Structures are given as structure tokens and as C-alpha cells.
Amino acid sequence: MKFDIELDKCVGAGVCAIAAPKVFDQNDDDGIIVVLNPSPSPDQEAAVRDAAVRCPAAVIKLTEQ
Amino acid sequence: MKQADPRTARVVIVGASAGGTSAAEALRARGHEGPIILIGSEQHAPYDRPPLSKQVLGSAPVDSATLALRGKDHLRDLGIEERYGVTADDLDLARRRVELSDGTAAEFDRLIIATGVAARKLPHAEGLAGVHTLRTIDDALKLRSALTEASRVVVIGGGFLGTEVAAAAAGQGAGVTIASSSRTLLQSAVGELIGQQVTDLHRGNRVRVRAGSEGRVRTLQSRGGRVSGVTFVSGAPEPADLVVVCIGSEPAVDWLRFSGLAVEDGVQCASDCSAAEGVYAVGDVATWHNPRFNMSMRVEHRTNATEQALHVAERIMAGDRTPYAPVPYFWSDQYDLKLQAHGYLRGHDEVHVAEGDLTSRRLIALYRRGPALTGVLAVGAAKALRQWRSRIESGMNWDDAIGLT
Ligand SMILES: Cc1cc2nc3c(=O)[nH]c(=O)nc-3n(C[C@H](O)[C@H](O)[C@H](O)COP(=O)(O)OP(=O)(O)OC[C@H]3O[C@@H](n4cnc5c(N)ncnc54)[C@H](O)[C@@H]3O)c2cc1C
Ligand code: SF4
Numbered sequence: 001m002k003f004d005i006e007l008d009k010c011v012g013a014g015v016c017a018i019a020a021p022k023v024f025d026q027n028d029d030d031g032i033i034v035v036l037n038p039s040p041s042p043d044q045e046a047a048v049r050d051a052a053v054r055c056p057a058a059v060i061k062l063t064e065q
Numbered sequence: 066m067k068q069a070d071p072r073t074a075r076v077v078i079v080g081a082s083a084g085g086t087s088a089a090e091a092l093r094a095r096g097h098e099g100p101i102i103l104i105g106s107e108q109h110a111p112y113d114r115p116p117l118s119k120q121v122l123g124s125a126p127v128d129s130a131t132l133a134l135r136g137k138d139h140l141r142d143l144g145i146e147e148r149y150g151v152t153a154d155d156l157d158l159a160r161r162r163v164e165l166s167d168g169t170a171a172e173f174d175r176l177i178i179a180t181g182v183a184a185r186k187l188p189h190a191e192g193l194a195g196v197h198t199l200r201t202i203d204d205a206l207k208l209r210s211a212l213t214e215a216s217r218v219v220v221i222g223g224g225f226l227g228t229e230v231a232a233a234a235a236g237q238g239a240g241v242t243i244a245s246s247s248r249t250l251l252q253s254a255v256g257e258l259i260g261q262q263v264t265d266l267h268r269g270n271r272v273r274v275r276a277g278s279e280g281r282v283r284t285l286q287s288r289g290g291r292v293s294g295v296t297f298v299s300g301a302p303e304p305a306d307l308v309v310v311c312i313g314s315e316p317a318v319d320w321l322r323f324s325g326l327a328v329e330d331g332v333q334c335a336s337d338c339s340a341a342e343g344v345y346a347v348g349d350v351a352t353w354h355n356p357r358f359n360m361s362m363r364v365e366h367r368t369n370a371t372e373q374a375l376h377v378a379e380r381i382m383a384g385d386r387t388p389y390a391p392v393p394y395f396w397s398d399q400y401d402l403k404l405q406a407h408g409y410l411r412g413h414d415e416v417h418v419a420e421g422d423l424t425s426r427r428l429i430a431l432y433r434r435g436p437a438l439t440g441v442l443a444v445g446a447a448k449a450l451r452q453w454r455s456r457i458e459s460g461m462n463w464d465d466a467i468g469l470t
């Protein structure tokens with residue numbers, strides 16, 4: 001699967017890193033999202049989907065199934 | 066009562082903001098195929114509120130697409146019936162229908178109440194020009210334009226909203242006073258110790274802070290129908306051409322008055338967020354018993370609205386009563402610092418600063434309630450914060466937590 005990140009909307013909530021810790025991390029200073037793995041394997045798909053739904057700023061957009 | 070098949074059940078959602086929209090979307094994501102009717106009093110398609118006291122009050126222009134909660138047509142494409150500009154006036158539980166302001170009614174098998182809260186107003190300030198509250202995008206746009214002309218701003222209330230508005234107003238070059246009847250800013254939210262640091266931060270940014278009885282408002286003064294100043298229980302009055310009232314909020318439950326639901330301080334729900342058979346509440350309006358902290362709470366945080374909506378969508382589809390036991394989370398922007406906290410900080414018994422302070426832009430503070438670690442607040446320490454969050458999740462006891470610092 002693939003996804004897009006709208007960095008300037010990120011509020012640093014870290015919900016993404018809690019939901020999908022293998023795919024997302026945060027910058028330690030301001031908590032802004034850091035992508036660890038831009039093309040996660042199928043077993044990460046559910047976690048990424050979960051992160052996209054929970055992110056309060058709709059930063060993560062799934063682009064490819 | 067025999068409940069309809071959850072996949073085809075008719076779901077009515079009242080309140081079309083963070084909670085309501087997430088619920089609608091989550092139902093579809095979990096295989097719901099029946100009608101979903103999303104009803105919201107505001108004319109606008111669902112938008113996000115946190116930017117209203119941050120980016121929207123700043124000097125840079127913000128377009129409505131950045132505020133939108135979902136892309137244009139997204140909800141329509143999911144087959145969700147959107148009814149904006151329509152208010153729910155009454156709930157008839159026996160006939161399972163919601164009476165609407167346009168004279169129609171919406172019948173339901175399942176109901177999700179997501180009406181949020183409304184800004185509390187100052188008595189006697191009604192109709193006075195120059196007095197603002199902030200909850201909706203319309204409020205924010207009015208306040209934004211008033212700020213460009215104001216020279217003396219008084220913000221009443223030292224909570225998250227008041228402090229963010231004061232920071233924004235100071236950034237626009239106005240003289241700003243923030244008045245709080247507590248001893249420090251943010252006292253009830255984060256406690257006095259951190260509250261004092263936030264107070265110093267504001268003073269360092271040329272915002273005048275009045276606290277305690279000096280910050281307790283007596284009346285608003287006016288001249289020709291426009292506010293001209295604020296008087297206090299003690300200390301000198303403050304002249305003002307703009308007053309922003311940020312004294313908290315009231316759950317939007319007026320429409321439920323005759324429904325038979327318990328609605329004192331929000332819709333009273335069981336631990337699974339149900340308020341009656343097939344009726345749920347989510348977001349700022351919902352009070353429920355959180356078994357993780359063994360206490361009743363109502364959480365006015367953005368991420369909770371989404372999380373609680375996901376939980377309720379799951380309950381509807383699964384037909385079970387799994388309790389909702391989150392570790393709440395919030396953030397607040399104070400000037401160029403971002404405060405972030407996990408857990409339940411209100412009503413804590415003790416605060417321990419594990420590291421740093423606001424001035425050094427790195428701070429970690431731990432909160433105790435009873436024998437347990439129940440909260441953590443941090444600035445500039447996103448990763449450590451997540452570690453502390455998992456310790457709260459695991460119910461770590463306070464002494465063990467302190468041992469780690
Ligand atoms: C200015 C501002 C800044 C904020 N900043 C932060 C922040 O930095 N961090 C954070 O964690 N949280 C923040 N919040 C809080 C966050 O926005 C809320 O927790 C969130 O909006 C709650 O969503 P909700 O869907 O429960 O309720 P709401 O967003 O209040 O939405 C409820 C909706 O229901 C509608 N409604 C009410 N009654 C009826 C009715 N009878 N019929 C039909 N519709 C009705 C209302 O018009 C409203 O659109 C902020 C809030 C504001 C106002
Ligand atoms: S959850 Fe969203 S807002 Fe929060 S850090 Fe991740 S991408 Fe940013």
C-alpha cells in the first residue's frame with residue numbers, strides 16, 4: 001500500500017506512531033510525523049489504515065490499496 | 066427490544082463535527098450498509114475546531130479547505146445523507162425518532178449523539194458590541210477581523226482557549242490582558258506548578274496576566290452599546306475595546322430535555338458509551354465511566370471525539386458492550402511551544418517534574434492520582450512522552466514511575 005502525508009497539517013499528536021509504530025515515528029522536538037517506511041508490507045496495512053482514521057488532522061491519505 | 070441487523074440498521078447521527086463525522090465513516094469502514102443520516106445545525110460541511118484559536122487567528126490567511134474535516138464529496142461518496150443547517154429539537158425515545166427544526170423527523174434504529182458543547186456566555190454581556198466567544202468558524206472569522214482593529218484586548222478565562230486566544234491577540238500587536246480567577250493560568254487543566262510556568266511564559270510575551278481576585282471579573286463597562294472596559298473584584302479596572310469570553314462550555318443537551326435521558330453535565334452514558342438501548346453519545350457531549358481510571362469523565366479533546374466515535378461504531382456493528390477505556394490525549398499551542406499530555410490530569414493529587422521546564426523548551430511532568438501514575442505532560446519530548454503513555458496504559462504505580470526519573 002501507499003500513502004501521502006500532508007506535513008503542514010500535522011499537529012504532532014503522535015496517534016499515528018501509536019497505531020502503526022513500524023511505519024510512523026515522530027520528530028522528538030515538535031512531535032511532527034516521521035515516515036519510517038513509505039511502502040509498508042501488507043501485514044502493516046490494517047495499522048496504517050487505523051492511523052489514518054485516528055489522526056486528528058487527517059494528515060495521512062491512503063492512495064493505493 | 067429486538068434490535069435490527071446492525072449492517073442495515075438506520076443510523077441517525079446528531080452533530081456533524083469531529084465525533085459525528087468519524088462515527089459515520091467508521092460505520093461504513095466496518096461494513097455498515099444501511100442508511101446513515103448526519104444532522105448538523107451549522108450551515109458548513111464538517112470542519113475542524115483546533116485551528117480556530119491557532120492558525121485562523123494568526124496573520125496568515127487560512128482557506129476553508131485546510132479546515133475541512135473531510136475532502137469534498139467524501140461523505141457523499143460513502144452514501145451518507147448529510148443534512149446541514151438543520152437542528153434536532155427533540156428526541157422521542159419511545160417512537161425512536163428525532164424531531165428536526167425543518168418540521169420533519171428522522172427515525173432511527175440506532176442514534177449517535179455528537180452535539181458537542183457551546184461556549185458559556187457571560188451574563189449581561191448579550192448584545193454588547195466588542196464582546197466575543199469562540200466555538201465556531203463564524204465566531205473565529207468575526208474575532209479575527211475584530212482583532213485587526215483592536216488596541217486593548219481583555220481575555221476572560223485562563224484555560225486552554227483563553228491562553229491560546231491571548232497568544233494570538235498578542236501576535237497581532239494589540240495590548241493584551243488575560244484574566245483568570247485561579248492562581249495561575251491553566252491551573253485546573255495542568256495544576257499550579259506547570260500553570261505557573263505557563264503564566265510566566267505569557268508574561269514573557271508581553272501579555273499582562275491578572276490572577277486570583279485581581280482576575281475575577283465583576284462587570285463589563287460599556288459606552289454607547291460597545292464594551293469599554295472590565296472591572297474586577299479587586300485591583301484597577303482594565304480599559305478594553307475587545308473582550309473575549311473564554312469561561313468554559315456547556316454540553317449541547319437542551320434538545321434532550323424531555324427525552325428521559327440523564328443529561329446533567331453531558332449525556333450520562335454507561336462504560337460502553339450507551340445512554341439507552343441503541344442510543345450512544347460521543348465526543349465533548351458524552352460523560353461515561355472510564356474503567357481504566359475508575360471514574361466518570363467528559364473529555365473535551367479533539368482526539369477523544371474520534372476515538373470514542375470509533376468505539377461506538379464498533380459496538381453498533383458488534384452488538385456488544387465492551388467498555389471504552391482510553392488514555393485521553395490533548396495538545397495545546399502556546400506561542401511556539403506545543404504542550405502535549407496523555408492521561409487524566411484534572412483533579413490530580415501530585416505533580417512531579419521529571420525533566421526540564423518551559424524556558425528550556427523541554428519539559429516532562431508526571432501526575433499522580435491515588436497510588437498510580439495517571440498523567441504525563443511534555444514539551445519538546447514526543448518520544449519520551451509516548452513511553453510514558455504506555456506506562457500509564459499499563460497502570461504503573463507512582464513509586465515505580467518516580468524510580469525511573
Ligand atoms: C477554538 C477551539 C480550539 C480547540 N483546540 C483544541 C486543541 O488544541 N486540542 C484539543 O485536543 N482539542 C481542542 N479543541 C476541542 C475540540 O475541538 C473538540 O474536542 C472537538 O471539536 C469535539 O468534537 P465533537 O464532535 O464532540 O463536538 P463539536 O465539535 O462541538 O461539534 C458538535 C456539533 O453539533 C452541532 N449541534 C449541536 N447541537 C445540535 C442539535 N441540537 N442538532 C444538530 N446539531 C447540533 C454543533 O453545531 C456542532 O457543529 C478546541 C476547541 C475549540 C472550540
Ligand atoms: S497522528 Fe496525525 S497529527 Fe498526529 S503526529 Fe501523526 S500525522 Fe501528525
